[in-house]
Amino acid sequence: MSYNNFLYLLSDALKNNHIELALESIKTFKAVDIADVLTQLSIDQSQLLLKHLPERAYVFSYLPPNEQVKLAKVMPRNTLAEIIGEMSSDKRADVFKCLDEEQQNALLPALAQAEREDIRQLSSYMEGTAGAIMSSEYATLKPQMMVKDAIKMLRLEAPDTETIYFAYVLDEARKILGVLSLKQLILAAEEQNINELMVTDVLTAYVDTDQDEVAKTIARYDLLALPIIDRQGMMVGIVTYDDAMDVASEEATEDFLKVGAVNASTKLSIKSAPILQLYQKRVFWLVFLVFGSLLSGIGIAHYEDVIAQNLVLVFFLPLLVGSGGNAGSQSSTLMVRALATGDVQFKDWFNLLGRESLVALCLGGTMAVAVSLLGYFRGDEMVALVLALSMMGIVLMGCLIGMSLPFILNKVGLDPASASAPLVTSICDATGVIVYLFIASMILF
Amino acid sequence: MSYNNFLYLLSDALKNNHIELALESIKTFKAVDIADVLTQLSIDQSQLLLKHLPERAYVFSYLPPNEQVKLAKVMPRNTLAEIIGEMSSDKRADVFKCLDEEQQNALLPALAQAEREDIRQLSSYMEGTAGAIMSSEYATLKPQMMVKDAIKMLRLEAPDTETIYFAYVLDEARKILGVLSLKQLILAAEEQNINELMVTDVLTAYVDTDQDEVAKTIARYDLLALPIIDRQGMMVGIVTYDDAMDVASEEATEDFLKVGAVNASTKLSIKSAPILQLYQKRVFWLVFLVFGSLLSGIGIAHYEDVIAQNLVLVFFLPLLVGSGGNAGSQSSTLMVRALATGDVQFKDWFNLLGRESLVALCLGGTMAVAVSLLGYFRGDEMVALVLALSMMGIVLMGCLIGMSLPFILNKVGLDPASASAPLVTSICDATGVIVYLFIASMILF
Numbered sequence: 001m002s003y004n005n006f007l008y009l010l011s012d013a014l015k016n017n018h019i020e021l022a023l024e025s026i027k028t029f030k031a032v033d034i035a036d037v038l039t040q041l042s043i044d045q046s047q048l049l050l051k052h053l054p055e056r057a058y059v060f061s062y063l064p065p066n067e068q069v070k071l072a073k074v075m076p077r078n079t080l081a082e083i084i085g086e087m088s089s090d091k092r093a094d095v096f097k098c099l100d101e102e103q104q105n106a107l108l109p110a111l112a113q114a115e116r117e118d119i120r121q122l123s124s125y126m127e128g129t130a131g132a133i134m135s136s137e138y139a140t141l142k143p144q145m146m147v148k149d150a151i152k153m154l155r156l157e158a159p160d161t162e163t164i165y166f167a168y169v170l171d172e173a174r175k176i177l178g179v180l181s182l183k184q185l186i187l188a189a190e191e192q193n194i195n196e197l198m199v200t201d202v203l204t205a206y207v208d209t210d211q212d213e214v215a216k217t218i219a220r221y222d223l224l225a226l227p228i229i230d231r232q233g234m235m236v237g238i239v240t241y242d243d244a245m246d247v248a249s250e251e252a253t254e255d256f257l258k259v260g261a262v263n264a265s266t267k268l269s270i271k272s273a274p275i276l277q278l279y280q281k282r283v284f285w286l287v288f289l290v291f292g293s294l295l296s297g298i299g300i301a302h303y304e305d306v307i308a309q310n311l312v313l314v315f316f317l318p319l320l321v322g323s324g325g326n327a328g329s330q331s332s333t334l335m336v337r338a339l340a341t342g343d344v345q346f347k348d349w350f351n352l353l354g355r356e357s358l359v360a361l362c363l364g365g366t367m368a369v370a371v372s373l374l375g376y377f378r379g380d381e382m383v384a385l386v387l388a389l390s391m392m393g394i395v396l397m398g399c400l401i402g403m404s405l406p407f408i409l410n411k412v413g414l415d416p417a418s419a420s421a422p423l424v425t426s427i428c429d430a431t432g433v434i435v436y437l438f439i440a441s442m443i444l445f
Numbered sequence: 446m447s448y449n450n451f452l453y454l455l456s457d458a459l460k461n462n463h464i465e466l467a468l469e470s471i472k473t474f475k476a477v478d479i480a481d482v483l484t485q486l487s488i489d490q491s492q493l494l495l496k497h498l499p500e501r502a503y504v505f506s507y508l509p510p511n512e513q514v515k516l517a518k519v520m521p522r523n524t525l526a527e528i529i530g531e532m533s534s535d536k537r538a539d540v541f542k543c544l545d546e547e548q549q550n551a552l553l554p555a556l557a558q559a560e561r562e563d564i565r566q567l568s569s570y571m572e573g574t575a576g577a578i579m580s581s582e583y584a585t586l587k588p589q590m591m592v593k594d595a596i597k598m599l600r601l602e603a604p605d606t607e608t609i610y611f612a613y614v615l616d617e618a619r620k621i622l623g624v625l626s627l628k629q630l631i632l633a634a635e636e637q638n639i640n641e642l643m644v645t646d647v648l649t650a651y652v653d654t655d656q657d658e659v660a661k662t663i664a665r666y667d668l669l670a671l672p673i674i675d676r677q678g679m680m681v682g683i684v685t686y687d688d689a690m691d692v693a694s695e696e697a698t699e700d701f702l703k704v705g706a707v708n709a710s711t712k713l714s715i716k717s718a719p720i721l722q723l724y725q726k727r728v729f730w731l732v733f734l735v736f737g738s739l740l741s742g743i744g745i746a747h748y749e750d751v752i753a754q755n756l757v758l759v760f761f762l763p764l765l766v767g768s769g770g771n772a773g774s775q776s777s778t779l780m781v782r783a784l785a786t787g788d789v790q791f792k793d794w795f796n797l798l799g800r801e802s803l804v805a806l807c808l809g810g811t812m813a814v815a816v817s818l819l820g821y822f823r824g825d826e827m828v829a830l831v832l833a834l835s836m837m838g839i840v841l842m843g844c845l846i847g848m849s850l851p852f853i854l855n856k857v858g859l860d861p862a863s864a865s866a867p868l869v870t871s872i873c874d875a876t877g878v879i880v881y882l883f884i885a886s887m888i889l890f
Binding site: 030201245246249296304317318355426 | 477627631666669691698700728731737741743770780803807816819867870
């Protein structure tokens with residue numbers, strides 16, 4: 001049975017109010033797959049199915065934000081409040097932030113006091129910080145407990161925590177004294193005191209730490225969760241590895257799109273984003289880059305005489321100029337990614353510039369040989385000389401520009417990933433035109 | 446104390462054989478941080494410190510491959526065998542694969558029989574598959590156990606498994622019957638039978654599944670580990686979430702560099718890779734793209750007369766042609782990333798092409814207005830008309846090429862990420878030259 005057949009049967013069952021049959025057909029599905037199914041159904045059917053799902057809050061949290069808002073609009077207020085009440089605290093705050101003010105105001109009175117307070121707290125943190133992705137449901141222990149009591153306590157806490165595989169030992173002021181894994185607890189003697197067992201050097205992050213930093217720490221130390229503290233040192237939440245994976249993927253997408261000159265500060269789906277939004281994300285750089293190209297044009301205009309007397313030069317213009325842009329894109333891409341993964345730091349720049357010059361000379365040399373042969377056959381040995389020298393110069397300039405731009409952008413407070421391939425290409429193009437035509441005017445006239 | 450001060454003191458302590466002092470100075474460090482420290486020390490000091498570290502196998506597994514090989518060369522064979530014996534099975538196989546044949550042959554006799562067999566098995570899987578990143582240390586249970594026996598068994602297995610948070614229930618033939626989390630076990634009644642408790646719909650992957658697929662499954666279902674089976678359905682290993690995070694980061698880097706026209710099938714560090722390797726990774730695309738640029742040159746040569754009679758056209762050439770390339774890079778970047786994250790599938794192409802055309806018309810329209818104003822001031826209203834029409838045509842072509850190239854590459858069996866910004870730019874440039882000069886020759890002559 002194909003997926004489309006299945007959807008048809010499911011939708012048919014829902015249309016005829018055969019809930020049992022519908023539930024039976026998806027009983028082997030995982031929550032995220034059920035969420036996918038919901039997005040394929042009509043809003044009424046989707047709502048009907050969701051209402052009867054055993055793990056509805058969990059499924060609901062996997063829906064894309066726009067689907068959540070759509071469902072929130074049509075659902076009875078009490079059902080919505082129930083589902084939102086069952087969600088984990090971080091996902092609950094995410095949904096809440098996506099609702100419009102009217103929906104928020106309708107929802108709040110239907111929630112329990114504790115949930116209201118939690119939403120207020122979690123949705124107060126800035127997007128992109130640890131606070132905005134953390135969960136306030138984590139297991140805590142007191143320092144004087146014995147192992148067997150700790151396990152008992154974790155059993156009690158389990159239904160209300162995201163994970164019981166790590167528990168944080170807090171003092172009266174909610175400052176972190178240590179961390180214990182369930183593995184340690186299971187392996188330890190029952191009567192042992194947990195403050196002899198716990199690890200006391202606990203990695204933490206502040207609520208206002210950049211989410212990217214948090215994700216990197218979790219990945220670097222292979223953590224299951226990172227505890228988050230406020231500026232007074234009080235524990236306020238945890239970020240779990242699965243949220244860190246999502247953040248890492250988002251950040252990679254953001255950098256990826258930036259390198260393609262698409263402004264990607266917020267999530268963007270080419271499949272479902274409104275046309276106007278896609279337009280907005282792209283038009284800035286396109287128009288901005290026109291000025292880069294204008295520089296090339298001005299360079300060409302300046303050497304109009306040289307060109308007019310040697311039209312063969314125009315033939316090689318795209319090739320030479322393009323090679324500089326391509327070499328530059330390579331350099332900036334390598335650099336932006338190495339900075340993002342932490343493979344290089346800004347202090348390495350000077351060393352890297354030396355290495356890059358060597359690579360550029362090798363690349364430029366190879367290209368110069370190739371292009372001078374072409375030049376010799378289409379022009380003469382003087383043209384070949386102009387081309388060889390220009391190619392060396394242009395590739396070298398391109399590489400150095402590509403390597404330096406991310407650093408310069410960072411120095412002036414911009415994201416190094418804004419050194420997009422098109423931006424580097426534009427700058428290298430303009431430089432290339434001038435280098436080429438300058439060398440040509442020197443040698444040929 | 447700065448990091449450099451610290452390194453100086455540590456190195457001094459090691460030089461004078463003050464091991465206690467050296468160990469004291471790094472006692473709060475996590476394994477990955479100690480690995481970083483080791484790479485900063487001389488090989489002798491690094492070896493000395495490593496030998497005395499309490500978690501030396503764990504630290505060793507965090508070293509970059511080239512450092513591992515360097516240390517393996519100078520270490521006494523027995524120490525090396527001890528360290529490698531203590532490592533987790535997947536990391537052990539990774540190190541083994543990096544050693545040269547002589548080192549491998551020297552090492553093997555010093556290892557225990559079980560470790561040898563494990564290495565032979567794990568290093569037989571192709572790079573890039575689940576088999577190559579999986580670990581053979583996982584917790585297993587038998588179906589007829591009671592909860593309390595299962596917990597006892599996990600206690601026994603704990604020292605030899607990567608995680609005890611998930612245990613797989615296997616039948617006699619090592620086929621997976623179900624999976625249980627330690628959380629479920631802790632919460633269940635002691636006398637309950639585990640085959641009533643276990644989850645029977647277990648997600649798995651084959652040993653020869655692409656590592657990227659495995660990482661995506663782990664991220665999609667928020668798993669801690671994914672069991673790996675062979676083609677006969679026998680369980681042979683697990684891939685854990687931390688390995689999945691590393692894979693996701695590697696794959697993102699690979700795609701990122703490809704978009705910058707850097708051939709990135711293997712790991713590449715701009716900081717430490719040999720100059721020649723960097724050269725090799727880049728020269729292919731640079732030379733290949735020359736042919737793309739040659740097409741532009743041929744286009745220009747074909748319209749030499751048009752240009753000669755209207756040199757003002759050359760002034761706008763980089764601007765128009767560049768805009769097409771930039772718009773095309775944006776489209777291909779959006780598409781390549783959306784394909785990589787799974788946001789779009791290849792079947793969506795036709796729909797996306799429609800959406801992209803609308804976006805392209807908006808973008809082209811905006812750019813056409815801008816450029817025709819420029820054209821009017823520098824030329825006349827006919828030039829303005831040529832520029833406006835060309836800009837619309839070029840941006841539209843650019844977007845459609847950028848959107849389609851990843852699909853076409855995939856159809857002919859290539860990686861869609863090879864649709865790099867420079868490749869798209871080259872193709873759009875050539876197309877742009879022809880569109881521009883064709884329109885100019887039609888209108889102006």
